[in-house]
Amino acid sequence: MPTFAVTYYYADNSEQRRNQHRPDHVAFLHGLHDEGILYMSGAMATEPPRALLVLEADDQSALEARLDQDPFFVNGLVGRRDVSVWSVFFDPREQHQR
Template sequence: MATFAVTYRYGSDTAPARDQHRPRHVDFLQRHFDDKRLLLSGPFGADEQPGAELIWTAATKAELESLLDQDPFSVNGLIAAREIRQWNIFFGAAMVGA
């Protein structure tokens, strides 16, 4: 399994819709955290552009793209930009099981 860093960027006008869909988004993330595919995730700070960083494991980038397309935030058009990059962890690999 490879490790991937995923960056979500939200549109500035999506906050009300994100609040509406957040319970299903959190359920989606929790399910994949429980099965150890999602390793870390969280939103950026209040002074940053709205978005989040997520660290995933997957066999391929294409597999992860397909999975992320099922995120309720993605399904409902709340992610303005999504970047998926394979990440070769050097320091701290044991902390995330890489």
């Protein structure tokens, strides 16, 4: 199954609104994790503020449609979202298989 690296670049001046919607955003991410789609995610210590998500999905279009349901995305808090196929070489989930 393909692995995707997704970068959220947050909208300018959205910190207060992100804090407001964070509980729903985290619940959304928990749902993806429970389904086995989201492997890991978190904020990056960068400027401009952004986050990285690592996910697995059979289809990029379906994954993007799913991410469109993220409360951060729905509420305009993601100014830009980059979705890239990531060719993972070392993966702790597949120890000693390469």
